[in-house]
Amino acid sequence: MLDFRSPPPLSGALVAGLPLRLLPTPTLAWFLQRSVDAFCRLHPGVPERLADYAGRHLLLDPSDLPVAFILTLTNGPPRIAAVGQDRQSHEAPDASVRGALADLTALLEGEVDGDALFFSRHLQITGDMELVLALRNALDDARVDLRQIIGETFGHAAPLARAALDAALGGYTRLDRDVSLLGRAVTAATHERLERQSSEIGKLRAEIRELRTQRRRPGPQRRQEDVS
Amino acid sequence: MNLPGLELVCPAGTPAALEAAVDAGADTVYLGFRDCTNARNFPGLNFSRKELEAAVAYAHPRGSKVYLAINSFPQAGNEGPWRQAVDDAAGLGVDAIIVSDIGVLDYAAQSHPDLRRHLSVQASAAHPLALAYYHRNFGITRAVLPRVLTVPQIKEIAAEAPVETEVFVYGGMCPMAEGRCALSSYATGRSPNTAGVCSPASHVRYVPEGGRVQVRLGDFTINRFESGEPSGYPTLCKGRFKARGHASYLFEDPVSLDARPLIPELAAAGVKALKIEGRQRGRAYIAQVVSALREAVEEAAAGRAPEPTSLAALSEGGRSTGGAYRKDWR
């Protein structure tokens, strides 16, 4: 019923994230919920600041992963579940936040400014803005440290999990480069053609603009721009 | 020139942001309580009484001051929360309160004459006579000037006003006379004056339309973006509308104010304090912007023209403007 995810682009995160899909759903769900619970133990202020939003659903959609997450706010720690392109969710989310995994984790840790990511369209938000804003503001104050949460969640296995996270955020950068290199190699010819076309379209647009301006002159609409 | 006296007044929406601002060189941090008494009553934002106490305890030993904004307008029959905020500000040792309502100012002047009172930009006092009114009647010692004035007008006000002046140098632009705008409540039923919010997030919807995104505020479409097109806050006055058959950003483009190059001129005009907008922004933004502004103030104090480092990535629409300070804004 739900088709709110578009396919992720080819990226390092996607390639390395593919094993996530191989995890049995209950196992993944268990790890996710454990992480969220640990998070709430470390940052009790966050669920407190979000008390007014109990019952609402938020889709967290890392654009470069093959899975997304539905966060359901409650009076206590939020519940979290994974959804994929082929996995169905029971309820439509009240809001969704879509962006690259690296941007979303940086946002979670307060290392980047959410508004700035949004203005530059690195983040795409749909639905209930108040919910998104409340979550952002609550998280921003919490000074989240993902590595610490992993330590709480995975106990003895934490070093392994941390390494995996580092791979996901840092290692992926290298992988990203490789993949995108590969991608460029494959698509280079197409790319060139597209660039040629786009420059021609640009020229035609400029000509049309010029013609319109001449038609209007001495018309008063110099400052305005058409939206069509 | 009186440059070393320039005070940098920085925003904080959370305790973490306050610490970031102090650490980055804020002379003063301004903030609000987590309720309707201030004009940034946003979800998940602002300070409890306990958090304000901790904020003062963090700022004062590090040489920074704390101002409390009590700058929305009490609703008839419910002035209690605003008076309580004034009382608590005095009790918790903030350095000044920033107020816009005549009734709240009157209360503060009578009940806590020793608590410094600044006039909020929400009072929209744009002429020396208006400042004289608030000074004479309620003993304000400083006024935050509206963002619609030109530098020559600021100069004139600073020269004639019986109080210190503070002006915005960085952050969101408000093209209307602040505190006198009902555009938000016309579309959503809630405004800065009635609810401490403008174009509240609860009434904003981003609706995907194929490759485009439609921005709805209440029942009205206030913009439509191509995917990938830089955007700004979903604020009514920064929406795209049609007039005379043409769509445009009629009121204001999605840009942020960046008046760093004008700091020497503002200082020469007699301005006492420079203000950064953005209590709703994250601590990463606060740290970066406060450092950059601190640097600009130091440069100006050393007699050099500030050479702004790029903060464009943090701005609405990825662009900035000199705003009303720029001659052609009007």
Place this chain on the structure above:
Amino acid sequence: MTTLLTLGPLLYHWPAEAWRDFYFRIADEAPVTSVCLGEVVCPKRAPFTFPHYEDVIQRLETAGKEVVLSTPALITDQRDLALVKDAVELGAGLVEANDVAALPLLAGRPHVIGPYVNVYNESTLARLSADGAVRVTLPVELPAASIGKLAGQDAPETGMPEIGMPGIGMPETGMPEIEIQVFGRWPLAISARCYHARAYGRSKDGCLYACGEDPDGLPVETLDDEPFLVVNGVQTQSASYGCLLNELDLLKACGVSRFRLSPQKIGMIEVARLFQDRLDGRIGREEASVALRQLAGHTALSNGFFHGREGAQFV
């Protein structure tokens, strides 16, 4: 309680003769008690109508109308302030302050507070009253609950008697009369920037009076072609005509004694008659509504502010 109609200031830039003739007709035909005149939006317009002030004021006074002199909504420079000084010097009637900067010129003498000054609560009202305000038109976004609190209160209960400013007590006449706009586009915002000039691709200084092209405001629509706002020089108004015709009884019950009609480019004499007939109970609710809809033409009506809803709503 007697209820009275006020004609608010004409907010648009009409040709001077049309401006004069409009007020002449109001003087001769409209059942209004008070008439406001004066440039509220842009001081650059004032020199055109000023030569007709004497004639208009005389005509209004001869017709038994009270004259109120309205002043600018945003005072930023000497040109704006000069209009307040002119109004005071003219001495033709009460002066209406629309910006706090006008108050020092009016303190201590009876004056009127217009809808552009923020009066949201009892303390502010008491304070303005103490300085000489005898009538206050409340800001347009106030809901019924606030209006009731501000209009229904009695002098002894207001403000903070224990902390009143020394030497200034409540005026013996009691609290100011409360006036509410009941018809006309809601004034929503004012700026130093002229959106009218901007929409015509001109600068504010070189505006060539673009606002004169749109005698009922320049329509601003959403990208979906829905009427939304109008621009009137530096002022932004609602596209809909505010209309509290159906709320007159409630307003009276709240203690509101004055009702303001803000002039639009429609039959204002007929609008005034309609409201007066409704106030006097000479015409039923339904009949009045139908008649007003006809007068408003294609323009939508709104009353959401009064009902604590979105201002654009019509409940």
